[in-house]
Amino acid sequence: QQQVKQSPQSLIVQKGGISIINCAYENTAFDYFPWYQQFPGKGPALLIAIRPDVSEKKEGRFTISFNKSAKQFSLHIMDSQPGDSATYFCAPSKAAGNKLTFGGGTRVLVKP
């Protein structure tokens, strides 16, 4: 059973463009919805996270949009930069300190 589905698998965007990654989940007990960024040879690092009491959260160029009824949340990267080239994972959980259920990942390439 695949609890978390992430799309697209890969994405190429021009510098300055917008990257959009989607995550669909099945477990209604999830209460914490983070996005992690991973560079080659490194562990994942928390980028931004949202809790279900809000529908949108923005931190700099990164925005999470959350749709509880559709059981989906998305990551928007505005003004994409070459340094944003990485793999992005959604990893919903019952709590930040609890077991994270990772999606399959989206490899983003930002072309200069």
Next chain:
Amino acid sequence: DAGVTQSPTHLIKTRGQQVTLRCSPKSGHDTVSWYQQALGQGPQFIFQYYEEEERQRGNFPDRFSGHQFPNYSSELNVNALLLGDSALYLCASSAGLGIYNEQFFGPGTRLTVL
């Protein structure tokens, strides 16, 4: 302030052998979780340790076992290695299990089973 550290960085073993991976949590953290990340896939939760006890376990066989020490560091042991155990093993630490206790990941140990 040191983050999460893991050792060794890389490891090569043969089928049937046993391996021990080590993790030191971020300063102030008392909870350690282990994840397995196969090439090109998302990390999969193995288990979590808090107060020296296994609190949660993912869908991994008993060949995978762990331990947490009084200083909160942790070990992951894998017995009877299979080729499919080749992966990046990630350790994450947090200051507890709660809703606000963000997990911080180490750089991982790359295990290759031949």
